[in-house]
Structure formats: structure tokens, C-alpha cells
Amino acid sequence: MYKLLIRPILFWFDPEEVHHFSFRFIQFISKIPFVSTLLKALYEVKDTRLEREVFGLKFKNPVGLAAGFDKDAKLYRELSHFGFGFIEIGTLTPKPQDGNPKKRLFRLKEDSAIINRMGFNNGGVDAAVLRLMKNKGILIGGNIGKNKVTENENATSDYLICFEALFDYVDYFVVNVSSPNTPNLRALQDKAPLTALLQTLQNTNLSKPKQKPILLKIAPDLTEEQLIDIIDIVNETQIAGVIATNTTISREGLQSENKTETGGLSGKPLTKRSTEVIRFLSEKSNKAFPIIGVGGIHSAEDALEKLDAGASLVQLYTGFIYEGPNLVKEINRAILKKS
Numbered sequence: 001m002y003k004l005l006i007r008p009i010l011f012w013f014d015p016e017e018v019h020h021f022s023f024r025f026i027q028f029i030s031k032i033p034f035v036s037t038l039l040k041a042l043y044e045v046k047d048t049r050l051e052r053e054v055f056g057l058k059f060k061n062p063v064g065l066a067a068g069f070d071k072d073a074k075l076y077r078e079l080s081h082f083g084f085g086f087i088e089i090g091t092l093t094p095k096p097q098d099g100n101p102k103k104r105l106f107r108l109k110e111d112s113a114i115i116n117r118m119g120f121n122n123g124g125v126d127a128a129v130l131r132l133m134k135n136k137g138i139l140i141g142g143n144i145g146k147n148k149v150t151e152n153e154n155a156t157s158d159y160l161i162c163f164e165a166l167f168d169y170v171d172y173f174v175v176n177v178s179s180p181n182t183p184n185l186r187a188l189q190d191k192a193p194l195t196a197l198l199q200t201l202q203n204t205n206l207s208k209p210k211q212k213p214i215l216l217k218i219a220p221d222l223t224e225e226q227l228i229d230i231i232d233i234v235n236e237t238q239i240a241g242v243i244a245t246n247t248t249i250s251r252e253g254l255q256s257e258n259k260t261e262t263g264g265l266s267g268k269p270l271t272k273r274s275t276e277v278i279r280f281l282s283e284k285s286n287k288a289f290p291i292i293g294v295g296g297i298h299s300a301e302d303a304l305e306k307l308d309a310g311a312s313l314v315q316l317y318t319g320f321i322y323e324g325p326n327l328v329k330e331i332n333r334a335i336l337k338k339s
Helices: 002-010 015-030 035-043 076-082 125-132 152-166 185-189 191-206 224-237 268-284 300-309 318-323 326-338
Strands: 052-054 057-059 063-065 086-092 105-108 113-116 140-144 172-176 214-218 241-244 264-267 291-294 313-316
Touching (some): 015 035, 015 076, 015 105, 035 076, 063 326, 076 086, 086 125, 086 172, 113 268, 113 318, 125 152, 140 152, 152 172, 152 185, 172 191, 185 191, 191 214, 191 224, 214 224, 224 241, 224 268, 264 318, 268 291, 291 300, 300 326, 313 326, 318 326
Parallel strands (some): 063 313, 140 172, 172 214, 241 291, 291 313
Antiparallel strands (some): 052 057, 113 264
């Protein structure tokens, strides 16, 4: 029903406005008695064979919602009813910021893709914490970044502020230095600054009575040499793992008229490359650390390919928008069928 009826109607309207409308609609219907129970019945797949223990955390299933969808932790409880095993909120920054000027979100329907140049628009980490205080049992990842006005040499302080604020309210952290939509952010992926940033966060983490897993989210546009550097950095800093991958700046093979828009590209054009990155990291590191696979998952087969390539878990974003919530159930059922 989603692809035949709901999606065509939603796709008539501006994508950012549809996003906000969808949030309000899901919040509204979830307040109706028994709707949450109905959604769970429709989309949840409960089976102990789906459970995964990764970087010390127990996931009820390996399919999560990627960061960027629920930036401000406003809808994580309602979204969990669609069968996700975990929800990643953010990217959050220390101070609220509006992000880049609109229009900044574009559908590429012919390519089953999205280009965004949102620019870490969020209400700030403190506002998100107030909402996360109400969490009851949903496994949450906290994706953190720096404010646009913060120079790269001072970026570590922004990440530390977010890390400290969220520490008691998320189950794992994701360090986002790979978004193409904040000026010069990707320069933090270079070996020296990235090692320093992650080591500082890890040192803070180790000073806590109980540590939280820290993951690094990387771009799909890294060269093999840079990916080898990532493996070295993970081994040196002893962070928990990697999320592969963020959006791409490549526009190769696109058909849609919006293909010239600047920003990060997600969706089907990223399927192959993100899987290649997962396989490279897994093989070259000898499976030394867990990988969360994300990028271009529009079918159960796409998810299985990423798991076969070396991912321990997968996340959806653009595929969830194009294919609808049934995709979560299809992936979990496919995993069970293969087990």
C-alpha cells in the first residue's frame, strides 16, 4: 500500500515539508489507543535468532534506523514500532543551528536517491537529552558533530560537549566527520586530526566507570589508502567500530534532473560502493572490529549483501523513505530464512 498509494501522494510535495508532516502524523496516530500495538504487529519480527551481540550491546534484530531521520530524538519511540532493532539519533551539535538555507533536500526519483545539504540542522544536544530522559528500553545511538561556526582546530571540544551531555542517555556513540555539508568537516578524516579526536574521546570514555562504544562514520569517497588509515586509526585508538558509509559527493551514472545539486547523495546509487567499503575494511582488518553497513539498502537482498560483506548490523534511511516500513520486516524475514 505504501508504494502504490502513500508514496506517490507524498512525493508530490517538497521533501523537507513531507518529512515534517510525516513526523507530526506519526506522533498523532501513535497517541490513538492500540495504534502502537497494531504497528508492532504489522512490522515487528520477533525471533531470538535475529538477536545480535555487537560491541557489548544486545540488539533484538540487526536492522536499525540511520542518523539524519530523527535528528533531535523527537520520534525515536514511535519509530521503534516499525520493527527497528535500534535507532540512531542526530547528528547533534553543542548549540542549536538552523543548517543550510532552504531548499536543501532533493528527491532523485529516477535514481531512487536523495541529495541533501541540510548542514547539521538540529536543536542542540541539551534539548535532545531532555527527550532521551524519557526513553524506556529502546537501544539508541548518538551521532555527534561540530557546530558550523566552530573551526576545525577547536572541533574536539564540540565533540566532547556532545559526548558528555549524551553519555548517560545513549547506548553507543557515532563520530560524524564525513558529512559533506559542513564546511571543511571532511578534513577531520585525515589521519592526524582524526586520530587525535578519537583518542581524546576514547580517553574520556575510559575515565568513566562504565564505557560506551564509540564508532566512526566514514565517507564512501575514501581511497583504499585512506581506508587502510581508518583501519590503523581504529586499532590505535581502540574505538569499537565503523559505520560504512555516509553520503557520497559522487554523481556518477545519475539520470535525474536534480543530479547537479550540491550535497550528499544517498540511495540506490550508493549500494555497490558502500558494500565495497564494508568488504574492504572487513577483509583488510581481518574482521578486527564490527561494521555497521548503511548506504543504498532498498531490498532484503541489499541488506544480505552487506551482512555477507562483513557488516554485523545494517541501517536504513533513503530505502525506508522509498520502500516504506515493510522493508524492515522483509530484511528480518530474509535473515531468518537464511539462518
